[in-house]
Amino acid sequence: MQERKVEIAIVGAGSAGLSAWHAARKHSDSVLLIEGGAYGTTCARVGCMPSKLLIAAAEAAHQAREAGGFGVEVGTVEVDGRAVMERVRRERDRFVGGVLGTVERLGEANRLEGHARFADPHTLVVGEHTRVTARTIVIATGSRGTWPDLFDAAGDRLIVNDDVFDWEDLPDSVAVFGPGVIGLELGQALHRLGVRLRVFGVGGALGPFRDETVWAYAERTFNEAFYVDPDAQVEHIERDGDAVVITFLERDSGTRLTERFDYLLAATGRQPNLDRLDIERARLALDDQGVPRFHRFTLQCLNADESPGHIFIAGDANQALPLLHEANAEGRIAGDNAGRYPELRAGHRHVPLAVVFTEPQMATVGASRAELERQFGDDCIATGEASFEDQGRAVVMRQNRGLMRLYAEHGSGQFLGAELFGPRVEHLAHLLAWMLEQRVSVGRLLEMPFYHPVLEEGLRSALRDLNASLRQGPAITERCMECGPGD
Ligand SMILES: Cc1cc2nc3c(=O)[nH]c(=O)nc-3n(C[C@H](O)[C@H](O)[C@H](O)COP(=O)(O)OP(=O)(O)OC[C@H]3O[C@@H](n4cnc5c(N)ncnc54)[C@H](O)[C@@H]3O)c2cc1C
């Protein structure tokens, strides 16, 4: 076994680990990046990027089918599954290639390949070939898909997102379990590409929505296009030949149905990659899920005796906000602090922002209304809403489905959060997140310029409604009279 002594060891060369490496290097030349799997990051290989590539193909098919609504006839739309998947893999490989170039440029001496696990709080054993002793350590090991044992009956027809992006062709049918973020993004894309689909959930959850009104609108909208049962009664799963056979009660009728699918796609959540790390040997304080307790602004873990430690945790591994921009930000903070330890700096944490690339898109900004009520008190939160159904630009584009609900604090009028379901709300969500970062009041937001005709005019309607709920402005009595048909 080789021995290596370094200042800072980073476990995991994903988005968080790479950010951590660059931040740590500003403090020391002795920074080692350890990777146990394939280089290239979850985001580029099996996450954000290939999923958006599949969605882009699905959108093209959908737009072509919808063209008739504009009086444009394109004839029968045919999806060439092989060509779709070939482009997904090709562009995915290009994104991965970009990351591999970055990894290459780190220099061979600064990388080590092999699965790392703790031998003691300062020592990692890597792939049975190297013992690495480090002054500080960053855990950036990411997460992986998880599913209940029941699904194992599907054998090798049980797949997760990773498998989808290696397909050479599209299958005929898929049963998606989990109408969360991954399940809805991939499910809707597969449906639009002509794959027969059913989506089964538990407990009623749908995407990221917590606001019941937005949830109900979204649930109705998705179900108009494909079958989604957020609280499904699935009775049996078995493998039969090349098929997965699922017996379930149909959502509205309660009829018992048995259907065959090519695959069961498990999109039932992700678990942090901490279980194969011998984390107990790091002697850290763990929460009841086995995740190290850490400080949100420094990413520093607590030792078992509650003293602040020399180990930091960033990205999906800490399960706090499993999103790419958070993994990058946390990696930077953790790497910086691992470098400057024991003197630490609090990093800047962004307001919560999440976007789901379905159509209509789903987005959340700030805390949910329930969380805000807990923080501020039941009667301190005002709500404003606007529909996209007769919003000018959305009608023009024939994408006039959706609803947004915005929250603000009574008295101060400060904008606090939103749940958005509608066309291209990724952009509205950014505007709102940027405003939330600046702690802007609803009144001040309404003083901003709004062009015409744009989707932002719909946001203005929601802000006006919110301002009226705050009793800081008049209710909208006659829409369109003042602002034209954009609202
Ligand atoms: C299908 C899908 C779509 C997504 N889409 C989006 C999106 O649109 N927008 C968004 O913001 N987020 C999205 N995400 C989430 C985003 O991809 C993750 O939050 C982000 O990639 C996490 O980065 P990370 O560095 O924490 O983990 P990773 O990139 O997974 O890196 C962890 C690394 O650690 C390595 N590792 C693990 N254990 C060990 C060990 N013991 N020793 C050595 N190495 C180890 C792994 O091999 C891996 O390379 C998506 C995720 C999925 C699955």
Ligand SMILES: NC(=O)c1ccc[n+]([C@@H]2O[C@H](COP(=O)([O-])OP(=O)(O)OC[C@H]3O[C@@H](n4cnc5c(N)ncnc54)[C@H](O)[C@@H]3O)[C@@H](O)[C@H]2O)c1
């Ligand atoms: N656009 C994006 O930003 C994006 C896209 C994909 C993934 N991600 C990240 O990846 C994370 C993981 O995504 P995810 O979709 O796996 O998790 P998720 O938590 O969003 O959804 C999991 C869903 O599975 C359901 N579920 C749990 N057990 C089930 C069972 N036995 N049967 C049926 N349904 C079950 C849950 O109720 C939930 O609706 C997300 O939280 C997000 O942070 C982000």
